[in-house]
Amino acid sequence: MNPSVKIFSGTGSQKLAEKIAQRFGAPIGKINIQKFSDGEFQPIFLESIRGDYVFLVQSTYAPTDNLMELLLMIDAAKRASAYKIIAVIPYYGFARQDRKDKPRVAIGSKLIATLLEAAGADRVITMDLHAAQIQAFFDVPVDHLDSSAIFIPYIEQLKLQHLTFAAPDVGSTNRVREIASYFNAEMVICDKHRKRANEIASMVVIGDVTDRDIVLVDDICDTGGTLAKAAGLLKEKGARSVRALITHPVLSGKAYENIENSVLEELVVCDTIPLKEDHVSTKIKVISVADLFAIAIRNAYENKSITSLFIHSQLKGRG
Numbered sequence: 342m343n344p345s346v347k348i349f350s351g352t353g354s355q356k357l358a359e360k361i362a363q364r365f366g367a368p369i370g371k372i373n374i375q376k377f378s379d380g381e382f383q384p385i386f387l388e389s390i391r392g393d394y395v396f397l398v399q400s401t402y403a404p405t406d407n408l409m410e411l412l413l414m415i416d417a418a419k420r421a422s423a424y425k426i427i428a429v430i431p432y433y434g435f436a437r438q439d440r441k442d443k444p445r446v447a448i449g450s451k452l453i454a455t456l457l458e459a460a461g462a463d464r465v466i467t468m469d470l471h472a473a474q475i476q477a478f479f480d481v482p483v484d485h486l487d488s489s490a491i492f493i494p495y496i497e498q499l500k501l502q503h504l505t506f507a508a509p510d511v512g513s514t515n516r517v518r519e520i521a522s523y524f525n526a527e528m529v530i531c532d533k534h535r536k537r538a539n540e541i542a543s544m545v546v547i548g549d550v551t552d553r554d555i556v557l558v559d560d561i562c563d564t565g566g567t568l569a570k571a572a573g574l575l576k577e578k579g580a581r582s583v584r585a586l587i588t589h590p591v592l593s594g595k596a597y598e599n600i601e602n603s604v605l606e607e608l609v610v611c612d613t614i615p616l617k618e619d620h621v622s623t624k625i626k627v628i629s630v631a632d633l634f635a636i637a638i639r640n641a642y643e644n645k646s647i648t649s650l651f652i653h654s655q656l657k658g659r660g
Contacts, residue, residue, distance in 0.1 A: 346367055468487070559587050
């Protein structure tokens with residue numbers, strides 16, 4: 342008898358997990374996160390998972406309770422004799438801490454990988470890591486999904502006549518180049534210099550944007566300062582329109598205000614992180630990653646390839 346699939350959600354990704362389970366064709370698993378008065382919590386599976394493939398959906402955005410909750414869920418599943426435990430992490434927190442870029446700092450993304458494995462995760466499914474090399478921090482398989490599979494159809498239906506892609510910083514150049522190649526479009530780079538974290542000292546545009554419809558592409562929007570500044574500079578340089586496609590809407594601090602007051606036509610994000618209910622911006626549009634993760638879960642369960650979900654596969658097909 343083949344092991345069955347059980348999909349469970351942490352408190353940080355409930356709506357997305359429910360969508361994923363619905364697309365997959367299975368009911369969302371029953372779990373209770375019991376909370377105590379001192380702030381501790383304890384996940385309790387309310388159904389048997391013995392011998393099952395257990396997929397635990399939880400993005401690890403702030404606060405760190407989301408990460409700790411996921412670790413405890415993995416541990417509980419291991420102790421309940423699950424056959425395989427797969428951590429489905431649409432947004433992998435601490436990913437910007439991927440190297441020692443200054444003396445005496447932690448490499449947070451490596452520590453998170455170690456914790457996930459120590460807790461008992463057999464596999465990780467995630468999307469748009471801030472640095473792709475984070476996959477090498479794991480000794481278990483990592484399925485690293487690409488949001489371009491969602492963004493490309495959206496860009497195509499816009500039917501922009503003078504399409505040019507822009508990288509809001511040098512770090513996102515490779516990501517943007519792949520999408521630009523798919524559309525046989527030009528790309529430009531917004532090169533920024535920071536004084537300190539979340540504060541930009543200067544920015545210049547490398548490339549011509551005159552009379553072009555610009556699409557900025559990146560993995561994370563945190564305070565929105567970089568996006569707002571890049572969009573304003575692109576308009577100053579003669580761009581016809583500027584919009585942004587960002588995978589993970591961290592949107593901290595004055596992000597909603599920065600986006601709303603910017604020259605951006607729209608900010609299109611994924612639902613890897615839920616938007617804050619007490620904040621509103623008329624420019625933000627959400628596209629769901631549920632279908633993509635449901636396919637990845639099914640293929641992982643059935644031991645099938647997920648290559649078709651990646652942009653390089655689509656580029657090969659166009660060749």
